[in-house]
Amino acid sequence: MTLTSVDKDPETRTMTLTTQFDAPVARVWQVWGDPRQLERWWGPPTYPATVLDHDLTPGGSVTYLMTGPEGDKHRGWWRVLAADAPHRLEFEDGFADDAGNPNNDLPTTTVRVTLQEQAGGGTRMEIASTFPSLEAMEQLIAMGMEEGLTAAIGQIDQLLAPQGR
Amino acid sequence: MVVGDVDAEHADRVFHALADATRRDIVAVVLRGEQSVSDLARRYPMSFAAVHKHVGVLERAGLVTKQRRGREQRVRGNADTLREAHRLLDQLEVVWRQRLDRIDAILADPPEAEPNEGASS
Numbered sequence: 001m002t003l004t005s006v007d008k009d010p011e012t013r014t015m016t017l018t019t020q021f022d023a024p025v026a027r028v029w030q031v032w033g034d035p036r037q038l039e040r041w042w043g044p045p046t047y048p049a050t051v052l053d054h055d056l057t058p059g060g061s062v063t064y065l066m067t068g069p070e071g072d073k074h075r076g077w078w079r080v081l082a083a084d085a086p087h088r089l090e091f092e093d094g095f096a097d098d099a100g101n102p103n104n105d106l107p108t109t110t111v112r113v114t115l116q117e118q119a120g121g122g123t124r125m126e127i128a129s130t131f132p133s134l135e136a137m138e139q140l141i142a143m144g145m146e147e148g149l150t151a152a153i154g155q156i157d158q159l160l161a162p163q164g165r
Numbered sequence: 166m167v168v169g170d171v172d173a174e175h176a177d178r179v180f181h182a183l184a185d186a187t188r189r190d191i192v193a194v195v196l197r198g199e200q201s202v203s204d205l206a207r208r209y210p211m212s213f214a215a216v217h218k219h220v221g222v223l224e225r226a227g228l229v230t231k232q233r234r235g236r237e238q239r240v241r242g243n244a245d246t247l248r249e250a251h252r253l254l255d256q257l258e259v260v261w262r263q264r265l266d267r268i269d270a271i272l273a274d275p276p277e278a279e280p281n282e283g284a285s286s
Binding site (some may be wrong): 001003006008009010013014015017019021022023027028031037040041042044045109127129131137 | 253271
């Protein structure tokens with residue numbers, strides 16, 4: 001995998017990552033389309049995830065449960081806004097309460113995924129993640145983004161020290 | 166690539182500051198509105214000194230600012246929203262970089278190690 005670009009635009013509150021994989025589009029799509037593969041990468045290794053619902057059609061939803069090192073449970077959901085397998089997926093990503101119901105008090109982010117065939121059989125994947133408002137960003141900073149902070153703390157030094165890896 | 170711009174030491178302070186539940190709550194409270202350290206101390210089952218210390222950690226991380234007004238120390242969320250935005254986007258980048266590394270590991274698996282092949286919808 002090669003990370004080809006990272007773009008952060010505070011004005012539109014969007015972070016865009018572009019990566020290149022050697023695998024074909026159909027294979028890369030599976031990491032989104034197969035719930036067993038999705039749960040292997042969505043959360044950090046210290047927060048094993050279980051994907052409960054998984055319907056990648058417009059209007060469909062994905063729900064998941066992550067268990068932290070101290071047995072703490074974190075639930076989240078996606079609401080699928082657009083899907084065109086194996087090339088496009090757009091969803092709203094939010095937090096849920098202990099019963100799995102969407103927590104509407106907490107901000108959501110919108111994620112747009114685009115997969116493109118490359119000459120030579122590889123795949124270009126673009127991920128754009130957008131916050132709905134600055135207030136939402138501040139709120140997420142304040143509560144500590146579930147994965148970005150709580151779980152990544154142990155790994156953050158190692159990730160930030162070199163220029164990527 | 167923007168990665169080199171990340172100030173590792175500062176990121177470290179921010180992550181450390183937000184690793185504590187009380188400090189996260191303090192940030193959430195003062196982002197909604199300015200509070201004195203005494204106001205804050207009344208909210209938590211801990212001493213004024215302990216809350217004051219938490220505020221100090223947050224201040225060094227740039228998450229709050231403290232201003233003396235008369236006998237009071239007023240605490241507010243850092244209004245520099247663009248910087249806040251940058252900071253959060255940096256964190257989001259870290260989250261996604263980790264995810265991409267894990268995706269990469271999955272793609273490197275031999276096919277027989279994928280138990281639920283074909284479940285893509």
